[in-house]
Structures are given as C-alpha cells and as structure tokens.
Amino acid sequence: MELGMIGLGRMGANMAQRLQLAGIAVTGFDPGEQARVAVAGHGIATVDALQALVQALPAPRTLWLMVPSKVVDATLDSLLPLLAAGDVVIDGGNSWYRESQQRAARCAAAGVGFVDCGTSGGVWGLQEGYCLMIGGEKDTVARLSPLFKALAPAADRGWAHVGPVGAGHFSKMVHNGIEYGMMQAYAEGFALMDKKAEFDLDLAKVAEVWRHGSVVRSWLLDLSADALQANPALDGIAPYVEDSGEGRWTVAEAIELDVPAPVITLSLLERLRSRQANSFSDRMLAAMRNEFGGHAIKPAGEAG
Known part of the structure; x- marks a missing residue:
C-alpha cells in the first residue's frame, strides 16, 4: 500500500515514519524545505510540489492531510484538480466537523472520497501509536484499514470507524x-x-x-x-x-x-x-470592593 502525506510537521513526520516502519510506502510533501529534509533523513521519499506527489502515487491514490485546519481548504483548492475519480483524501488534522462535511461534499462532486480522522497521540504517537476516530463511508474506511492499523497502538485497538463523514472530527x-x-x-x-x-x-x-x-x-x-x-x-x-x-x-x-x-x-x-x-476584570473587582466597602486597593506592581 502507498500513501501521500501532505504536511510534515511534528505529527505528519512522525506518522509518516510509523507507516513506513509498518511496510507502507510513504511519499511526503511539505512546502517547507527543512521539513522535507528532516523526513528524508528517515528514509522517506519527498517531493517539492503537490503535482509531483500525485504523479508519484499509483491510482487510486490516497492522500493524508496533516495540516492546520485553516489551510485545509486552500490545500484542497490545489489538490482536487490533480486527482481522479476513486482517489481518497483523509483529513487527519483538527478540523471542525461541519467543515469536514462540506469538504466531503466538495470532494464527492469531483468523484473523490473523503475521510475525516480525528487523531490523538501528539509527539508520542511514533513510539506509542495514535488513537484514531474515523468518519466516512464504510467501504472506503475498510479499504484504508491497513493505514489505521499501522498507526494505532495495535491492529485491534486504538482505532475505530465511528460513523459517517464528520463523526471522526466530532468525536x-x-x-x-x-x-x-x-x-x-x-x-x-x-x-x-x-x-x-x-x-x-x-x-x-x-x-x-x-x-x-x-x-x-x-x-x-x-x-x-x-x-x-x-x-x-x-x-x-x-x-x-x-x-x-x-x-x-x-x-x-x-x-x-x-x-x-x-x-x-x-x-x-x-x-x-x-x-x-x-486583567481589567480583576482591577474592576478591586475598584468595586473599594467603593462599597472601603477595602484597600493595591497599587500596580504590588499585586501578590
């Protein structure tokens, strides 16, 4: 199985390494050269453009986004025109579930599958495994299960298909x-x-x-x-x-x-x-106490 990992920050880089260690071929992309170089040092292939990433993967392609929620839409703007029917995009970041539902509809219109995967584990995930809450169509999630089993603490725990699109990020x-x-x-x-x-x-x-x-x-x-x-x-x-x-x-x-x-x-x-x-509210409280009860006010710099 092959995967394209978009976003090679702390989470994306560690996830790429864990997948690679499980025998899944990963090609990574990040707009930052330093992030690409760091991941390449662990034996993971990298490219410097989304188009190159898509071209490097066999169809049907699976692309995993590990980018900040605020740039997911911009990433999809660039990515969707490069994809074909049957490809799947996984958003593994901390996106709002309502936006994930909208993005799934947008992908569906292009014939592309969409899976929202709530991911917990932080910087310890490479060593301990990740907790994965997955939303999407049942057949799509089943096809991608080798990815989730590789990332989870064990193949039989720490990950679950929790419902339709949006359910993963909601959970x-x-x-x-x-x-x-x-x-x-x-x-x-x-x-x-x-x-x-x-x-x-x-x-x-x-x-x-x-x-x-x-x-x-x-x-x-x-x-x-x-x-x-x-x-x-x-x-x-x-x-x-x-x-x-x-x-x-x-x-x-x-x-x-x-x-x-x-x-x-x-x-x-x-x-x-x-x-x-x-804090203005704390200063306001001190002023009110002084007004109604004559309680002393500490001058600025003497709080404590």
Missing part, C-alpha cells in the same frame, strides 16, 4: 474538550498542594504515587509526573495557556444541543483568563 472535538477539563482539574489540585506550605509537599513524589493504583491515574498524570520531576517549581514557564480551537467548538456544540458542560466550559475560560497579564 475528536469532544475528546479534546474532555482533555481541557482533565488538565484543569490536575492543575488546580497541584496548585492547591503547592500552596500548602505547612506540609512542604514533594509534588513529583505525590504525582508518582498517584500513577499506581489510584482512580485518577492517567497518561496526563504520567506526563505531569515527568514534568514535575524535571522542573519541580515549573521555573521558566509563563502562566499563559493557548487553545487550538477544539474546546471552543465543544462548548458551542454543548450550547447548541442544550447539554450542560460546565467543567469543559470553565476550563476553556480559565485558558482565556491566563492570557490577561493585566
């Missing part, structure tokens, strides 16, 4: 929303223990204890334990947390479906809050 969206909540709970718990100066807790040791037999053990806890072991005080890390969009989509979907999701919603809001170095 991954909710997965990431849950991830937000879990991460926030761990962060708050460790912050509470860090604040309890009376006990001078060794947070790395507590995290390590929790990893074994505890009901809160998880891979996120494993990673937290590693981080605390390497940097117990988290020195040099700014209190600024990005979000890549999936949490926002999850919250919006919960509102649309009238499903209460307070933990996920608040965890998203906490990420937004982390970016306010000089």
Whole structure:
C-alpha cells in the first residue's frame, strides 16, 4: 500500500515514519524545505510540489492531510484538480466537523472520497501509536484499514470507524474538550498542594504515587509526573495557556444541543483568563470592593 502525506510537521513526520516502519510506502510533501529534509533523513521519499506527489502515487491514490485546519481548504483548492475519480483524501488534522462535511461534499462532486480522522497521540504517537476516530463511508474506511492499523497502538485497538463523514472530527472535538477539563482539574489540585506550605509537599513524589493504583491515574498524570520531576517549581514557564480551537467548538456544540458542560466550559475560560497579564476584570473587582466597602486597593506592581 502507498500513501501521500501532505504536511510534515511534528505529527505528519512522525506518522509518516510509523507507516513506513509498518511496510507502507510513504511519499511526503511539505512546502517547507527543512521539513522535507528532516523526513528524508528517515528514509522517506519527498517531493517539492503537490503535482509531483500525485504523479508519484499509483491510482487510486490516497492522500493524508496533516495540516492546520485553516489551510485545509486552500490545500484542497490545489489538490482536487490533480486527482481522479476513486482517489481518497483523509483529513487527519483538527478540523471542525461541519467543515469536514462540506469538504466531503466538495470532494464527492469531483468523484473523490473523503475521510475525516480525528487523531490523538501528539509527539508520542511514533513510539506509542495514535488513537484514531474515523468518519466516512464504510467501504472506503475498510479499504484504508491497513493505514489505521499501522498507526494505532495495535491492529485491534486504538482505532475505530465511528460513523459517517464528520463523526471522526466530532468525536475528536469532544475528546479534546474532555482533555481541557482533565488538565484543569490536575492543575488546580497541584496548585492547591503547592500552596500548602505547612506540609512542604514533594509534588513529583505525590504525582508518582498517584500513577499506581489510584482512580485518577492517567497518561496526563504520567506526563505531569515527568514534568514535575524535571522542573519541580515549573521555573521558566509563563502562566499563559493557548487553545487550538477544539474546546471552543465543544462548548458551542454543548450550547447548541442544550447539554450542560460546565467543567469543559470553565476550563476553556480559565485558558482565556491566563492570557490577561493585566486583567481589567480583576482591577474592576478591586475598584468595586473599594467603593462599597472601603477595602484597600493595591497599587500596580504590588499585586501578590
């Protein structure tokens, strides 16, 4: 089986290597020369143009997109005119499921199949395997199953055809929303223990204890334990947390479906809050307390 991998960043490059190790021939494309050179160093063939990639693959072709969601449409603009009926495009990035449904319709009009694959595993996927949530037509997914089996932790687990087009990215969206909540709970718990100066807790040791037999053990806890072991005080890390969009989509979907999701919603809001170095709302609260109760206001620069 052969595959064209479009996008050779951290995820795409590692996925290409894992597929190649499983005996699947991969040809990679990335607009960045440095990314192509890095992957070529692992024995993976690369090309410097989409047209060359399409020409390098036997029909029917399978193209896997591992690009940011904001450039998927532009990539399809360039790719679809080069493809033929029977070819398949897989979007393995973090796309919004509604857009995946629209893209599937666009591909279908050109006779090209479309599969949306929610992909989890991050930088550890090459070693540990990827969790894959796949949406698309049953026959198409079955034909592509060798790819999913090669990428998953094992051929019989860690991947599933979860429904029609859109279902894969919808499942991954909710997965990431849950991830937000879990991460926030761990962060708050460790912050509470860090604040309890009376006990001078060794947070790395507590995290390590929790990893074994505890009901809160998880891979996120494993990673937290590693981080605390390497940097117990988290020195040099700014209190600024990005979000890549999936949490926002999850919250919006919960509102649309009238499903209460307070933990996920608040965890998203906490990420937004982390970016306010000089929070207007906090300063407004201090001003109000001073107005109604005469409570002292700390001058700027003396907070803490």
